[in-house]
Amino acid sequence: MALDGFFIKHLISEIKPKITGSRLDKIGQIDDAKWLLSFYRQGTENLVIDLTHQNRLFLVSLTKPHTKPTIDQFTQNFKRFLEGAILEDISQYLTDRVIIFTFKYNDYIFGQKYRKLIIELMGKHANFFIVEDDIILDCFKKMFFETGRQSIPKATFEFFPTTKGELTKNHKVFDVDDLLNFNGVSKKLAQFLTHHQKNVFDIEINPTKNLDNQDFYWFNIFNTSNIKTYTTLSEIQEIDLSNKISKPEKPIIFIENTIHKLMKKLAIIEKQAIDNLSLLDHKIDGDYIYQSGLNLKSYHSSITVFDRTIVLDVTKTLNENAQNFYQTYQKAKRREEHLKNQKIDTLEQLDAFKSFKVFYELASKEDMHDLESDLAQYGYLKDSKAIIRKKQNKPNIITLKFNETTIYIGKNDLQNNFVTHELGHKNDYFFHVKDAPGGHILVKTEFLDEALLRTSAMLAAYFSSLRYSSSIPVDYTQIRNIKKISGQHGSKVIMKNYKTIYIDIDEDKIRQLLHKN
8 A cells, every 4th residue: 555645635525624614523443553543513424533553544333443442641641622613724844744633712811812733654763743832732642752753742843854855746847766866646546647657646536446456546657457445535445444353343342341351450459568568467456465565354445565556446445456456467467468379360361362352353254263262262162161161173364375384373372382383393492572462483494584574573573562663672582492381371472582673674575475375
């Protein structure tokens, strides 16, 4: 997909009449880097903003995607700053991949004010900002540098600096190198204009998808007859998006709700642990009573020993109060151990469900059965036992060929265990993203050359929770150095004698590799 400045230029022209003048009624979070904005005027229009690295798009959706029951801090601020505001305008910065939504709202003190939502769809640097009077109120990706452009709250917003010019209708030179000096011109567009000697301003909009590789553009830029045309640019993006996320919603709802419950449970356990700490001091109170030298059969409302004032039950003797303190201390000691074990168990479950969330995001529709089988042991669906009984003999793993070497990829616990512990031989190589949830990558070879090493590491990074990062650390070693953690659910392993490589994801290479296989 060549999501360049000219694609965005035409997309803005398509969307602008539909939602300008509307109230931003509600903001929901679809996923970690995906949001739903519901606008209302005479009816509701749903705008999807997607900053995930495999999509990076925005569109007016004909359907209303499912949103998460819980939202992150950025989305909370997003709602606070812009919900209820009126969308005044949608514009583009130069002809760059930058969209500016201008909102009007009423401040109780200062009256009518304006805020901007600025979306930058620039590869792995994709970001968006909420800005007022050129000051960043909040931004999705926060980055601080000693000099230059800052992406943090309260910093002055600046657009990415550019030395490129603006292409005009009067431009007569149609050469790739020349055209790439202008904003909004992708390499594919420059090659097409050069080859056909066409002026981009003379080309009519005709949203087209290349069915060979699923790329799409605002007109037929493809050198193939295997294409499909669409009515709008939003429609072609929505079809592409739905193909990627059209999977059952019950698992992710169950996962999100369970994470929410576990977070609440963890907070309660931590509060109880703090409250329990004060009860552990009761042993000192009991000891001090016996060290006080007072008549142990006497009654007191309080006593002071070694500058410590001890409040007592006036209906009990000093001896009875001391014994009560010892009993409370013993209960607190037992409770301390119980709370410690509860916290460990809750953290393990929370870690497991955060992994399930990653596995859901990585899953295709065909992977759902394996994921549901993993979730069944945690009470997913009433007929969870039936899910386990119907489990396939072989999980739905990905099998690739790279230069005659077979690579197996797991995308959830069931698949990971099968790949590593069933298919793996002691001399095969194992890859996994460092210190984060992800798939197990098994490379059926005893020797790694540079190309195979980097490709395998890239696959491990891609099928992980760090897939949207850069310079991603990936650990690798031979299967002989892998050991499953006993007593734990899931697919976690212990590694020894491993090495770490830092890798950036080449999306085109990954897409070609997956498509070819």
